[in-house]
Amino acid sequence: MSLLENILKKVVLDEAIIHQKEKITPSVYKIKLKSESFKKIDFTPGYFLRLGIGIGNDELSMKDKVRSYSVWDIDKSNGTLDLAIATESNGIGSKWVANCKENETVYFKWKKGNFLIDNSADSYLMIGDLSALSHLYILSRYLPKEKQVESLIYSENLNHLFADINNNKPFNFHSLKQNSIDDILIIIKQIVPKMKGNKMVYIAGDSRVCIALNQYFRKELNWNTKNIKTKPFWNPKKKGLE
Template identity: 65%
Template sequence: MGIVESIMKKVLEKGIITQKTKLSQSVYKIRIKSDSISNIEFIPGHFLRLGVGIGKDDIPMKDKVRSYSVWDIDRNHKTMDLAIATHGNGIGTKWVENCKPQDTIHFKWKKGKFTIDQSADSYLMIGDLSALSHLYIINRNLPKEKHVESIIYSQNINELFTDVDGTKPFQFYQMQLNPYNEIIDNLQGLINKMQGRKMVYIAGDSRICIALNNYFRKNLNWKTEQIKTKPFWNPNKKGLE
């Protein structure tokens, strides 16, 4: 292990994997326990920077850390859950397939801006499998009186797993990759159901995030503060959140 990795391990928080469960054909739930969780000022929508390549000399430094959404957190028991999809052959996929309970992990918090915002009356959640756990925790922490519509899609609808409480609060769709036109076809009917101040969360495929951000601003005349986007991956890049 090099000097840089030794420093990384000292500055990062340390945790232990206590549970690994397969949620669907390509998605694993990973539960992490760490004393630091009890004191974190957590806002639904925060990420983890997780060291998935520490100790592997054949992996470039830029690929040793990956970002994952926090799906659930329990400060009393000092645990948090991640839901990680294993599509592709990247370092993140290899790590989650090979990790096991009692493994030590190193991480730090990444707060970002794609977090819960309770200022709207109605919400629209749009995303693919990679965004599902992130949208789940935001939805779960909205006040009960908020109205929520959704378009959550996957090429294989069976990959879309339930939330931590076993419910499916979102509408699931079977769609191919980059389904811009199909999403647009479903939008107006959902928006018509939304009352008061509206907000949309768009996450997952960067192409969809960009295209829908433009559509909401230019075609529907929504204001920038009504539109929250977060690209989790890009088909032409490696390691994008």
């Protein structure tokens, strides 16, 4: 382990224990972490956790040693936090989650970002693929009950999509191929007229879809940019995109 990694572990990063590990679909693991520091965090739904999954692996470059994952759920009273980690990409994070074991120590840092809960709208549309599902779940779960929430969650394999942390399935799942922008737009045009009052959309997952839909809501529907939240989680031509 390099000197820089030792400094990261002792000074920069916090520690957690893998409390539970469970495979919940053919391509998704649920990881429950436990740490006293989780009890103290001033948490906002939409936060990410940067995990030092490659610390100690000298074969990896420094940029490949850290991956960011959406916080799916947090229980501050018990000091636990849940992540849903997909393995479809077969990348570094996929290999780590397949091989990690309960009671192992992991190192992490918070990433707050801008893809956070926003209560200012009357109705919401959640759009995303498998990579974004846990993030959209927690945003929807923390919205006030009176808010209208519509959804468009898609995957080529519906059995890879999972229920929310409370075992509810509040979103509508669609069997679509990656980057099926035309098919997604057809469904969006059916949903938007049902939305009431001040409308907001969260778009996450494939960066190509994020870009195309952002342009559609801005240029075709003339929505205010503040009401269009986008977060590319991955791109097939790039490695390590959050």
